[in-house]
Amino acid sequence: MDAIEHWKHIIRQANSAFAHDHYALAADLYQQATLLLAQSWPQHEALLAVPALAPNQDGTALLIICLSISVQNLAETYARQQRWRRCLSTLNRALHQVIQLQQQIPPAHPANIALLRESCNLRRELYRFSQLAAPTAPCAVLAHTLPASRALH
Numbered sequence: 001m002d003a004i005e006h007w008k009h010i011i012r013q014a015n016s017a018f019a020h021d022h023y024a025l026a027a028d029l030y031q032q033a034t035l036l037l038a039q040s041w042p043q044h045e046a047l048l049a050v051p052a053l054a055p056n057q058d059g060t061a062l063l064i065i066c067l068s069i070s071v072q073n074l075a076e077t078y079a080r081q082q083r084w085r086r087c088l089s090t091l092n093r094a095l096h097q098v099i100q101l102q103q104q105i106p107p108a109h110p111a112n113i114a115l116l117r118e119s120c121n122l123r124r125e126l127y128r129f130s131q132l133a134a135p136t137a138p139c140a141v142l143a144h145t146l147p148a149s150r151a152l153h
Contacts (some may be wrong), residue, residue: 003036003037003039003040003063004066007033007036007037007070010029010032010033011030011033011069011070011073014030014033014073018073021080023081027074027077027081030071030073030074030077031074033070034070037063037066037067037070060111061110061111061114062114064114064115064118065117067094067118068122071090071091071094071122072122072125075087075088075090075129078090079129084129087129091122091125091129092126094122095119095126098118098119098122099119102115102116102119
């Protein structure tokens with residue numbers, strides 16, 4: 001079973017646990033899904049440096065999207081538990097990783113589209129959860145985020 005198929009299997013289990021209010025189990029499964037994709041990242045990382053390998057870029061973009069989905073689901077699970085600091089720090093850490101990766105690859109690289117989209121999704125979720133957490137936690141998390149891209153498009 002390839003990494004994405006295995007990820008889908010874990011995500012289905014995590015979503016089921018989440019739907020039945022088993023948040024601790026759901027969080028554990030979302031973390032497993034994230035770790036699975038992170039472990040398969042080295043084989044995709046080499047592709048990021050070579051834009052000419054266009055057939056493999058769909059796999060890299062899919063990996064980026066799946067990682068982002070796992071993190072967003074994990075953050076939602078923490079939010080349901082009202083673990084606001086954990087929720088916001090999870091999103092903030094993922095956002096910084098996406099931004100760092102975006103700064104490491106050439107601007108015209110095909111994976112940049114997925115990175116830009118996912119940085120926007122992570123920012124949106126970070127803002128949404130910071131608003132929900134506002135009565136219990138300061139919104140200082142947003143002040144530390146970097147711009148989504150090194151150049152305006």
